[in-house]
Amino acid sequence: MLFKDILIEMQEQDISISEPQGFQAYAKTNNVSANTAASISIDSFKKLPKVLKQSNAMVLRLGSRPKDNQTYFSLVKTINVQDFFFDDESLFGKLKPELFLPNVSIRSLYAFQLLPKVTETSVVNLAIASGLMAEALNLEDDKTIVVPATGQSTFTFNFKPLANENIVLQHINGQVEIDAVFVAKRDGKEHLFVVEAKHGDKFDSLAKHKLLYPSLSLLQKLPSSMPIVPVYLRSMKTDKGINFFVAECSRIVNQQDELYSLDMMRPCKVQALHLANY
Numbered sequence: 001m002l003f004k005d006i007l008i009e010m011q012e013q014d015i016s017i018s019e020p021q022g023f024q025a026y027a028k029t030n031n032v033s034a035n036t037a038a039s040i041s042i043d044s045f046k047k048l049p050k051v052l053k054q055s056n057a058m059v060l061r062l063g064s065r066p067k068d069n070q071t072y073f074s075l076v077k078t079i080n081v082q083d084f085f086f087d088d089e090s091l092f093g094k095l096k097p098e099l100f101l102p103n104v105s106i107r108s109l110y111a112f113q114l115l116p117k118v119t120e121t122s123v124v125n126l127a128i129a130s131g132l133m134a135e136a137l138n139l140e141d142d143k144t145i146v147v148p149a150t151g152q153s154t155f156t157f158n159f160k161p162l163a164n165e166n167i168v169l170q171h172i173n174g175q176v177e178i179d180a181v182f183v184a185k186r187d188g189k190e191h192l193f194v195v196e197a198k199h200g201d202k203f204d205s206l207a208k209h210k211l212l213y214p215s216l217s218l219l220q221k222l223p224s225s226m227p228i229v230p231v232y233l234r235s236m237k238t239d240k241g242i243n244f245f246v247a248e249c250s251r252i253v254n255q256q257d258e259l260y261s262l263d264m265m266r267p268c269k270v271q272a273l274h275l276a277n278y
Contacts, residue, residue, distance in 0.1 A: 002032050002039060006075055007055050016077045017167045020062050022070030040073040045085045045205040056081040060161060060209060060262075063154070063174025074169055076161040076262075083263045086211075086232050088203035092245040095272035100244075102130040102275070112278060118242070120197045123235045124148060124180040126278065127244055136246040136271045137193065137231065139184045148180035148195070155217035163261035171213065178214045183226075190226050191251075194218065197233040206232055208265045211249070219254050227251040230265070241276040 006018050023036050040061045042048050052059060058081055062072040078084070102109060112126045127133040128146050154173045161169055180195040196211040198204065211230045219228055230249040235242055247267040252260060 018075040020072045020074045024070045058084040063172040086206045097243045097272040097274035100273040120199045124197045146182045148182040152177040157216040160261040163264045195231045199235045227253045
């Protein structure tokens with residue numbers, strides 16, 4: 001069974017974080033046929049292998065290593081593995097979406113009404129173009145429509161999987177996808193907002209590293225005066241429009257030798273808004 005031998009070794013050595021190793025070599029050594037992405041790129045709790053759920057362990061993808069084309073990974077054990085996920089029901093289950101009326105022209109949003117299928121990218125753009133995102137994040141009024149940047153690339157950064165452990169993991173030249181990032185002013189100060197978006201017809205969950213990785217990838221490029229605000233956006237289509245559930249996490253600031261931990265990423269504000277006729 002995939003990962004079982006590592007979990008046994010971690011228990012015997014009484015450690016919470018396994019030594020990073022290449023997945024392809026690990027699978028070959030243990031005669032396991034497994035898809036790399038499906039095995040170590042976990043984006044929701046339901047996709048976490050059963051053996052890891054039973055052991056309260058998370059698998060983290062850690063990029064590559066010099067002169068080695070493998071994808072590296074590490075296992076992290078904690079008291080409750082759900083601490084590594086944003087759970088939609090817990091975050092948004094008690095919220096009743098309030099009607100949001102866009103303060104922009106119908107012309108600027110008309111193209112969104114023509115789309116036959118809503119995608120995560122179009123949902124983010126709609127939330128920003130309509131002013132809904134500005135309302136949810138309490139951004140200062142700006143007459144210009146913010147155009148979010150998106151993309152993917154390879155990044156290197158360090159982080160702590162567990163706040164109470166001194167072990168630091170290195171994510172080296174690993175691919176990171178960024179759903180949306182934009183700059184806006186709040187409380188008289190410029191902020192960088194990093195958005196991870198998920199769209200569907202029901203609540204699910206999101207692995208926290210899907211938001212922390214993009215944030216840390218961009219953090220090193222920012223001055224200490226510009227904080228990053230990680231934002232989890234869950235949207236759901238209804239018969240009358242789209243419900244937007246927004247979870248804002250605590251700010252991340254570029255400070256020397258500051259290391260952020262995965263399990264300490266927690267929402268500090270949640271809100272639900274409804275955009276009708278989309």
